[in-house]
Amino acid sequence: MNGLPILLRTAGRSVILIGEGEAADAKRRLLERSGLTVVADADDARIAVVAVEDDAEARAAIDALKARGILVNAVDRPADCDFTLPAIVDRSPILIAISTGGVSAGLAAAIRQRLEAMLPAGVGRLAEGLGAARAKLRIRFPNGGDRRRAIGAAIAAGGPLDPMVPHADDAVAAWLAGAAPVAGRVETIRLRSTDPDDLTLREARWLGQADRIHHRPDVPPAILDRARADAVRIAGPVPAEPLPGLTIDLA
Numbered sequence: 088m089n090g091l092p093i094l095l096r097t098a099g100r101s102v103i104l105i106g107e108g109e110a111a112d113a114k115r116r117l118l119e120r121s122g123l124t125v126v127a128d129a130d131d132a133r134i135a136v137v138a139v140e141d142d143a144e145a146r147a148a149i150d151a152l153k154a155r156g157i158l159v160n161a162v163d164r165p166a167d168c169d170f171t172l173p174a175i176v177d178r179s180p181i182l183i184a185i186s187t188g189g190v191s192a193g194l195a196a197a198i199r200q201r202l203e204a205m206l207p208a209g210v211g212r213l214a215e216g217l218g219a220a221r222a223k224l225r226i227r228f229p230n231g232g233d234r235r236r237a238i239g240a241a242i243a244a245g246g247p248l249d250p251m252v253p254h255a256d257d258a259v260a261a262w263l264a265g266a267a268p269v270a271g272r273v274e275t276i277r278l279r280s281t282d283p284d285d286l287t288l289r290e291a292r293w294l295g296q297a298d299r300i301h302h303r304p305d306v307p308p309a310i311l312d313r314a315r316a317d318a319v320r321i322a323g324p325v326p327a328e329p330l331p332g333l334t335i336d337l338a
Contacts, residue, residue, distance in 0.1 A: 089188040090170075090171070090186070090188060092173075092184060092186070094182070095134075097121045097122045097123045098122035099122065099124070100122075100123055100124065100131075100132075100133075101123065101124045101125075101126050101129040101131055101132040102118050102123040102124070102125055102126070102132060102134050102135065102136065103126060103127065103128055103129060103132045103134070103135035103136070103152065103157065104118065104125045104126070104127070104135070104136050104138070105127070105135065105136070105137045105138065105139060105148045105152075106136075106137060106138030106139045106140075106162070107138075108138070108140070110138040110140075110162050110163075111136075111138035111162075114136045114138055114160075114162065114172070117172060117175075118136065132157060133157060133158065134157065134158045134159075134160070134170070135152045135157050135158070135159050135160070136159075136160045136161075136162070136172075137149055137152070137159060137160070137161045137162065137164075137167075138162040139162075145161060145164065145167075149161050149164075149167050153169075158170055160172055165188070165189030165190070168189055171186055171188065171189050173185050173186035173195060174186075174192070174195035174196050174198065174199040175199065176199055176202045176203055176206065178206055178208070178210045178211040178214075179211050180211055180214050180215065180218075181210055181211050181214050183199075183202060183206075185198045185199050185202070205251065206250075206251070207250070207251065207252065207253045207254075209253055209254065210250050212254075212256060213248060213250055213254055213258065213259070216256070216258065216259035216260070217238070217248075217259055219259075220259050220260070220263055223263060224237075224238070224263065227263060227266060228266075228268065232298070232331060232332060233268045233269070233331065236268070236269040236298070236331070236332045236333075237266050237267075237268060237269055239269075239296055240269050241262055241266070243292075243296065244292070247261075247262045248262055268331075269331075269332065271329040271330050271331045271332055271333075271334070272329060272333060272334070273325055273329050273333075273334045273335075273336055274293050274333065274334070274335055274336070275335075275336040275338075276290045276293065276294075276335060276336070276337050276338070277338055278306070278310065278337070278338065281307045281309070281310070282309075283307075283309050283310050283312070283313050286310075286313065291313055293333065293335055294313045294314040294315075294318075294335065295313070295314065295315060296315070296333050297314055297315060297318045297332075297333050297334070297335045298318060298319065298330070298331070298332035298333050298334065299318060299319040299320075299321060299330065299332075299334050299335070300314055300318055300319070300320050300321065300334075300335045300337050301321045301322075301323060301324060301325045301334065301335065301336055301337065302320065302321070302322060302335075302337040302338070303322070303337070303338055304322045306337055306338075310337070311337075314335075324336075
């Protein structure tokens with residue numbers, strides 16, 4: 088990765104914006120939309136955006152801000168950026184950020200437009216429904232692993248809460264009324280090459296859902312990186328009795 092994607096809590100915080108014109112106006116709209124207070128300067132500001140065309144003026148502003156320990160986004164100057172502002176798909180409370188690391192804003196915008204067309208407008212309400220049902224989910228599935236697996240099965244492709252299709256406002260409640268623990272299972276992936284792009288869509292989905300992965304010691308890290316970050320990696324054979332959740336036999 089060329090950076091670490093994070094979401095900052097912005098409500099009530101200040102951001103310094105230096106510059107005028109279309110680029111500065113576009114940044115101002117985005118910053119204010121996130122709840123930031125845009126200022127010309129502030130002692131409590133921790134981030135800043137520099138939208139200045141003149142090279143010398145931009146250089147002076149960037150250097151002065153960084154000398155104060157402020158993280159800077161410099162428009163059209165990727166080498167000077169401590170952080171970038173990605174293209175955003177907004178289905179609040181769901182946010183999807185698309186970043187090219189400052190290489191091509193146009194490409195990020197094109198991908199955003201495709202995702203906008205794919206995601207149902209009401210997927211944010213689905214997220215809110217799951218959030219509101221958190222207490223009931225804990226009662227229904229006291230074990231955290233069982234709870235995560237049940238939700239994972241529900242929101243998987245074709246599942247009762249598949250986020251890529253529209254749902255009624257009571258969809259979460261209707262699913263929870265009949266939800267049951269997910270039985271343990273083992274899926275086998277036989278690698279055809281060391282290139283993770285050669286994984287099928289189904290295999291990539293299994294890796295993304297796996298609770299644990301049993302693999303040969305020589306399986307490339309690039310393949311294992313396609314799995315969930317918190318999936319357990321085990322360089323050894325699959326046990327005879329399947330454990331709860333999804334186990335991957337990767338060879």
